[in-house]
Amino acid sequence: MAESLENPRSGAKAAALDRYAEAGVDIVAGNAAVARYRDVLAGWRHPDQLDAIGGFAGLFRMPGDGERALVASTDGVGTKVLIAGELGRYGGVGRDLVNHCVNDILVCNATPLFFLDYLAVGRLDPDAAAEIVSGCADACRAHDCALLGGETAEMPGLYARDHFDLAGTIVGMVRVDAIPDVTTVAAGDAIVGLPAIGLHTNGYSLARALIPRPEWGEPFGDTTYADALLAEHPSYYRAVRAIQAVATVKTMAHITGGGLLDNVSRTLPRSCKAIFEQQRWRVPPLEAELVRRGNLDFEDRYRVLNMGIGYTLVVPFTEAPAALEVVPGAVVIGWIESRAEGDPAVVIHPARNER
Amino acid sequence: MAESLENPRSGAKAAALDRYAEAGVDIVAGNAAVARYRDVLAGWRHPDQLDAIGGFAGLFRMPGDGERALVASTDGVGTKVLIAGELGRYGGVGRDLVNHCVNDILVCNATPLFFLDYLAVGRLDPDAAAEIVSGCADACRAHDCALLGGETAEMPGLYARDHFDLAGTIVGMVRVDAIPDVTTVAAGDAIVGLPAIGLHTNGYSLARALIPRPEWGEPFGDTTYADALLAEHPSYYRAVRAIQAVATVKTMAHITGGGLLDNVSRTLPRSCKAIFEQQRWRVPPLEAELVRRGNLDFEDRYRVLNMGIGYTLVVPFTEAPAALEVVPGAVVIGWIESRAEGDPAVVIHPARNER
Numbered sequence: 054m055a056e057s058l059e060n061p062r063s064g065a066k067a068a069a070l071d072r073y074a075e076a077g078v079d080i081v082a083g084n085a086a087v088a089r090y091r092d093v094l095a096g097w098r099h100p101d102q103l104d105a106i107g108g109f110a111g112l113f114r115m116p117g118d119g120e121r122a123l124v125a126s127t128d129g130v131g132t133k134v135l136i137a138g139e140l141g142r143y144g145g146v147g148r149d150l151v152n153h154c155v156n157d158i159l160v161c162n163a164t165p166l167f168f169l170d171y172l173a174v175g176r177l178d179p180d181a182a183a184e185i186v187s188g189c190a191d192a193c194r195a196h197d198c199a200l201l202g203g204e205t206a207e208m209p210g211l212y213a214r215d216h217f218d219l220a221g222t223i224v225g226m227v228r229v230d231a232i233p234d235v236t237t238v239a240a241g242d243a244i245v246g247l248p249a250i251g252l253h254t255n256g257y258s259l260a261r262a263l264i265p266r267p268e269w270g271e272p273f274g275d276t277t278y279a280d281a282l283l284a285e286h287p288s289y290y291r292a293v294r295a296i297q298a299v300a301t302v303k304t305m306a307h308i309t310g311g312g313l314l315d316n317v318s319r320t321l322p323r324s325c326k327a328i329f330e331q332q333r334w335r336v337p338p339l340e341a342e343l344v345r346r347g348n349l350d351f352e353d354r355y356r357v358l359n360m361g362i363g364y365t366l367v368v369p370f371t372e373a374p375a376a377l378e379v380v381p382g383a384v385v386i387g388w389i390e391s392r393a394e395g396d397p398a399v400v401i402h403p404a405r406n407e408r
Numbered sequence: 409m410a411e412s413l414e415n416p417r418s419g420a421k422a423a424a425l426d427r428y429a430e431a432g433v434d435i436v437a438g439n440a441a442v443a444r445y446r447d448v449l450a451g452w453r454h455p456d457q458l459d460a461i462g463g464f465a466g467l468f469r470m471p472g473d474g475e476r477a478l479v480a481s482t483d484g485v486g487t488k489v490l491i492a493g494e495l496g497r498y499g500g501v502g503r504d505l506v507n508h509c510v511n512d513i514l515v516c517n518a519t520p521l522f523f524l525d526y527l528a529v530g531r532l533d534p535d536a537a538a539e540i541v542s543g544c545a546d547a548c549r550a551h552d553c554a555l556l557g558g559e560t561a562e563m564p565g566l567y568a569r570d571h572f573d574l575a576g577t578i579v580g581m582v583r584v585d586a587i588p589d590v591t592t593v594a595a596g597d598a599i600v601g602l603p604a605i606g607l608h609t610n611g612y613s614l615a616r617a618l619i620p621r622p623e624w625g626e627p628f629g630d631t632t633y634a635d636a637l638l639a640e641h642p643s644y645y646r647a648v649r650a651i652q653a654v655a656t657v658k659t660m661a662h663i664t665g666g667g668l669l670d671n672v673s674r675t676l677p678r679s680c681k682a683i684f685e686q687q688r689w690r691v692p693p694l695e696a697e698l699v700r701r702g703n704l705d706f707e708d709r710y711r712v713l714n715m716g717i718g719y720t721l722v723v724p725f726t727e728a729p730a731a732l733e734v735v736p737g738a739v740v741i742g743w744i745e746s747r748a749e750g751d752p753a754v755v756i757h758p759a760r761n762e763r
Contacts, residue, residue, distance in 0.1 A: 082531075082562070086537045089538035098554075116581060121472075127524040132563050166468060167466065169577055177434055177438060179437055186444075186449075199466070207434065207438065208487050211487055211490055
């Protein structure tokens with residue numbers, strides 16, 4: 054779904070999906086809100102604001118410095134917080150949040166500088182709060198990123214006694230000449246996919262509707278539903294830097310709400326489309342289970358869920374083997390073709406047993 | 409209350425107050441959380457992080473630039489959102505939030521660069537969301553600050569259908585040699601106070617407990633309780649810049665949660681204390697009403713409420729008249745004295761009729 058490139062706003066978008074709407078997330082309203090935001094913001098744009106790539110982060114020219122830009126993004130972890138709160142497992146959501154934000158600005162090729170968190174609670178439990186902030190601190194430190202501050206708000210009446218919400222903002226930096234240029238993408242380029250680990254931070258309203266609370270403690274494959282649902286959103290920072298050292302990375306996408314269909318399309322030139330072949334990678338068990346339980350149609354799967362791919366990179370065809378070699382689990386999941394008028398920006402060919 | 413200067417975290421502090429606790433805000437837990445955060449963050453500090461002043465914002469050395477620092481702060485508007493939501497008046501909270509953030513980094517003398525919002529809702533109403541973001545955009549533009557991005561999250565199950573939460577992060581810039589130096593504060597300096605307009609963004613859990621919903625539409629002085637409660641948090645940016653043009657500003661404080669007692673003390677050297685004389689300014693009607701209804705004791709009033717002062721500046725005694733001349737409503741509300749071992753950092757002399 055299109056969103057204002059000039060003022061990236063995520064979350065309100067996500068998928069046009071019946072199952073999702075039944076779970077309480079209204080995509081029509083989301084699209085309407087994004088359109089209204091565009092109107093609100095149409096009146097004025099700061100002269101130091103640069104065009105963002107696909108709306109994952111905002112770009113701001115470093116004042117008095119023609120060579121560098123600041124890159125910022127705000128995000129939350131969605132209703133994953135309800136599962137974490139219910140199970141009293143707080144550390145993971147802090148890492149989820151920081152890693153999500155790191156990946157968002159990585160699409161602009163930015164290196165993290167600092168992060169600030171917002172933690173809102175119904176009743177402040179110092180141990181739980183410390184565990185959440187500690188998770189943020191761990192993930193910040195792993196990226197040599199300062200945890201520069203934060204706000205903890207106790208808001209009775211807005212949050213139920215044991216509920217909390219968690220959001221955060223990251224600021225990074227990039228050389229202006231190192232900002233990915235989507236116009237370099239060309240037919241024949243390969244698309245490398247990096248494996249997702251669980252749902253990351255999207256689709257939890259749907260997952261909670263399809264896998265009810267009483268089942269969370271039950272075994273699920275080698276693990277439990279709880280463990281599978283709370284699997285941590287990985288950072289792709291080191292993998293991307295490793296690939297950039299051996300291959301030309303033309304454009305990237307972080308596969309969040311909107312899935313492969315919406316996120317990849319936002320980072321392509323109008324002249325190109327992305328073709329994915331689902332048989333080239335394995336759909337993880339939790340996603341497969343949600344597809345089965347929700348009887349999700351093909352389009353729905355690839356809008357609400359990541360379906361096993363967390364991050365994509367477009368590289369020249371001949372350089373793809375080098376990229377795969379440096380990142381275990383990386384797979385060529387598709388390629389770029391010329392896009393004719395009226396073609397969709399993203400096509401996903403199902404695996405044979407899914408047709 | 410002390411908080412980590414190295415990692416400013418606000419909100420969890422606020423006041424040690426029985427009435428506040430009855431309203432659902434637990435100060436003992438807040439203090440415990442801040443102590444736990446300090447432990448969490450004690451292990452590592454990014455080398456580019458600078459000491460913050462009073463914990464209003466975080467400071468980060470601009471990479472590759474010895475002369476400037478980035479200044480960032482995250483904040484929310486507290487349970488003022490419940491009043492705004494209940495009354496369907498959404499525009500003000502966006503301005504409240506941005507102005508709050510502007511004032512927080514202004515304590516470090518920072519000029520705003522960009523802002524990002526986080527809006528979480530139970531059910532997405534595109535009109536309400538656009539009104540909130542429009543309020544943010546207005547206040548950003550008034551400060552020549554980019555609204556660089558944001559996140560809108562629809563989170564059924566966490567937020568009630570018509571509830572929302574709003575938080576935001578601002579990033580500004582300051583020359584390192586223009587960061588206020590609290591050690592320049594000396595006995596005999598004057599403290600200039602800038603008038604508050606209503607409760608700003610603090611004390612709303614208490615206010616909602618003392619002024620119940622059915623009364624909001626009723627007249628209150630020249631206005632209604634609703635209007636008084638939703639009065640917008642002003643920005644002190646222009647007033648401070650005007651005063652800096654005519655007087656030496658040594659240190660400043662934004663009077664948020666914690667009131668004059670906690671916020672001013674955080675911006676003084678250990679060798680100094682602040683003496684305020686309440687008879688030098690007028691306590692606004694809404695604060696007076698809350699004091700009356702809640703039978704708030706003196707200490708309580710000055711920890712949970714701003715009591716009519718929104719921002720303070722310490723200037724040399726002889727330069728105070730020039731400061732007052734350029735900002736209508738500015739008043740000398742107190743002065744600096746030497747602080748002996750064991751003295752409180754802030755003393756407030758009540759007005760005669762309050763003793």
